[in-house]
Amino acid sequence: MAEEPALVWAKERRRPRRQAPSVEQIVRTAITIADTEGLPALSMRRVAADLGSGTASLYRYVASRDDLLDLMIDEVKGAEDTELTGDWRADLASVARQVRATLLRHPWLSGEIPGRPALGTNSLRRHEAALAAAAPLAGDITFVAGAVDVVLAYVFGTVTQELAELQAQRRSGLTKEQWQASVGPYIREVIESGEYPQFSRRVIEGEDRGAEEVFEFGLGCVLDGIAARSPR
Amino acid sequence: MAEEPALVWAKERRRPRRQAPSVEQIVRTAITIADTEGLPALSMRRVAADLGSGTASLYRYVASRDDLLDLMIDEVKGAEDTELTGDWRADLASVARQVRATLLRHPWLSGEIPGRPALGTNSLRRHEAALAAAAPLAGDITFVAGAVDVVLAYVFGTVTQELAELQAQRRSGLTKEQWQASVGPYIREVIESGEYPQFSRRVIEGEDRGAEEVFEFGLGCVLDGIAARSPR
DNA sequence: AGCCACTCAGGTACGCTGTTCGCAACGAAC
DNA sequence: GTTCGTTGCGAACAGCGTACCTGAGTGGCT
Numbered sequence: 001m002a003e004e005p006a007l008v009w010a011k012e013r014r015r016p017r018r019q020a021p022s023v024e025q026i027v028r029t030a031i032t033i034a035d036t037e038g039l040p041a042l043s044m045r046r047v048a049a050d051l052g053s054g055t056a057s058l059y060r061y062v063a064s065r066d067d068l069l070d071l072m073i074d075e076v077k078g079a080e081d082t083e084l085t086g087d088w089r090a091d092l093a094s095v096a097r098q099v100r101a102t103l104l105r106h107p108w109l110s111g112e113i114p115g116r117p118a119l120g121t122n123s124l125r126r127h128e129a130a131l132a133a134a135a136p137l138a139g140d141i142t143f144v145a146g147a148v149d150v151v152l153a154y155v156f157g158t159v160t161q162e163l164a165e166l167q168a169q170r171r172s173g174l175t176k177e178q179w180q181a182s183v184g185p186y187i188r189e190v191i192e193s194g195e196y197p198q199f200s201r202r203v204i205e206g207e208d209r210g211a212e213e214v215f216e217f218g219l220g221c222v223l224d225g226i227a228a229r230s231p232r
Numbered sequence: 233m234a235e236e237p238a239l240v241w242a243k244e245r246r247r248p249r250r251q252a253p254s255v256e257q258i259v260r261t262a263i264t265i266a267d268t269e270g271l272p273a274l275s276m277r278r279v280a281a282d283l284g285s286g287t288a289s290l291y292r293y294v295a296s297r298d299d300l301l302d303l304m305i306d307e308v309k310g311a312e313d314t315e316l317t318g319d320w321r322a323d324l325a326s327v328a329r330q331v332r333a334t335l336l337r338h339p340w341l342s343g344e345i346p347g348r349p350a351l352g353t354n355s356l357r358r359h360e361a362a363l364a365a366a367a368p369l370a371g372d373i374t375f376v377a378g379a380v381d382v383v384l385a386y387v388f389g390t391v392t393q394e395l396a397e398l399q400a401q402r403r404s405g406l407t408k409e410q411w412q413a414s415v416g417p418y419i420r421e422v423i424e425s426g427e428y429p430q431f432s433r434r435v436i437e438g439e440d441r442g443a444e445e446v447f448e449f450g451l452g453c454v455l456d457g458i459a460a461r462s463p464r
Numbered sequence: 465a466g467c468c469a470c471t472c473a474g475g476t477a478c479g480c481t482g483t484t485c486g487c488a489a490c491g492a493a494c
Numbered sequence: 495g496t497t498c499g500t501t502g503c504g505a506a507c508a509g510c511g512t513a514c515c516t517g518a519g520t521g522g523c524t
Contacts, residue, residue: 043482044482045480045482048503053503054502054503054504055482055503055504056484057502057503059482059484060500060501060503111346113396114343114346114399115342115343115395115396116396116399117396117400118396119415119419124422124428125428127428128427128429128430128431131430131434132430135430141434142434142437144430145434146446149390149393149446149450150390150449150450150453152393153386153389153390153450154382155389156388156392156393157385157387157388157389158381158389160388160389161381161384161385161388163347164345164346164347167348168347168349183351186351187351196357196360198364198373198376199359199363202377205373205374206373206374209378214381217378217382218378218381218382220461221454221457221460222382222453222454222457225452225453225455225456225457229449229452275510276510276512277511285473286475287474288474288475288476288513288514289472289474292472292474296512297511297512
């Protein structure tokens with residue numbers, strides 16, 4: 001540690017840093033880090049470093065790392081927006097596609113949503129929009145709410161499945177090729193064991209439909225089921 | 233630190249602990265901790281302490297904390313078991329109900345599944361069972377697999393929603409009453425703002441159906457949608 | 465029977481984390 | 495000019511996952 005010099009002019013200029021980071025900047029910086037380097041890279045020190053401020057300063061604006069994550073979640077939901085046509089099926093589908101897009105854009109999101117009730121401003125606004133989209137389905141709000149919940153549950157579930165392998169690969173720190181090279185032999189072994197006939201058929205015979213197609217297939221199923229139960 | 237006594241018989245018995253914890257014991261202990269005290273309480277030191285062994289010893293049997301979580305997930309999936317009747321709808325529904333039960337029994341599970349491909353022995357066995365359940369739906373394995381994926385996505389999604397509030401409450405460390413007392417006023421404020429008419433209707437008019445009923449409603453929707461698309 | 469070589473539990477330590485405390489510097493008010 | 499509330503933040507603390515390495519215990523060879 002450098003000793004305080006006796007000579008006045010040798011003293012380093014007393015901090016010119018008097019910049020307040022502001023909650024919004026903190027949240028945005030945190031989202032950028034999580035998006036590009038993954039959640040584990042998101043530490044308070046890291047956020048502060050990227051902002052050029054001291055770590056402890058962040059705590060003037062954000063109570064804890066956990067609160068920061070809540071704010072991040074609500075922030076990314078704010079980017080969504082749907083205009084409604086009055087056709088419940090089309091509207092609900094477009095809400096679903098937007099939620100999917102958001103989840104895909106921020107891979108850390110699906111892992112952080114469990115365990116947090118969605119009560120932020122943007123979450124509420126989006127939930128409101130979803131309910132409005134489904135409103136033409138029935139006069140009974142309980143039915144409408146049920147329909148929305150089912151659709152959103154499906155969306156969250158599929159996207160989570162869709163992201164699983166991608167995330168695992170990223171977490172391992174391997175390249176795509178290395179990853180496949182390490183998983184491949186294991187899968188082959190599983191198939192050759194003969195204990196998983198259906199699974200083997202799926203891997204060998206099954207055609208690999210694109211993620212989008214899979215998503216739309218399931219969405220169609222869900223919406224059909226809802227339509228069949230609608231009182232109108 | 234106690235000095236080594238000169239008298240032989242005063243020396244504490246040289247560690248009789250020559251007990252190997254074994255992977256299975258480690259995993260089971262870890263699951264118990266996570267179930268009863270939540271994931272944050274699950275540290276390697278804590279597991280070792282509960283097992284009465286040294287922390288570093290665990291690494292002889294488990295490569296990392298992350299690996300331990302993988303093992304835990306696969307372990308809890310091993311408890312599931314379904315016998316198939318040949319009626320795809322009933323069988324797929326019972327698989328779905330079992331997955332739900334597992335997710336509810338281990339509240340930490342839904343937060344850890346995202347980002348991990350399900351390739352463990354038990355995961356594969358369960359996936360195999362689900363495919364077998366859906367097999368009567370079609371000869372085309374791609375369709376069967378799609379149906380299974382949709383059902384499981386829905387199940388995972390709803391249970392995650394179902395657990396959200398419960399988990400948030402637990403995380404906050406408050407009692408149920410304290411929690412409601414802190415959330416209630418906020419909700420009231422949101423409603424009184426008048427900006428969320430549908431949401432307000434949902435809270436005020438909507439009847440609070442039980443979680444089970446909600447689950448079955450959505451499951452019915454999904455299965456109907458699949459049935460409508462089945463080539464048979 | 466004696467010794468050696470090997471296995472492996474686990475103490476210790478490193479680098480990281482989230483978070484708190486209290487001080488130093490500033491702007492405004494008097 | 496002095497005081498006072500506000501704000502940035504260095505330093506420190508407790509606790510984490512994990513690597514290294516010591517030394518005790520045991521099986522096998524002589």
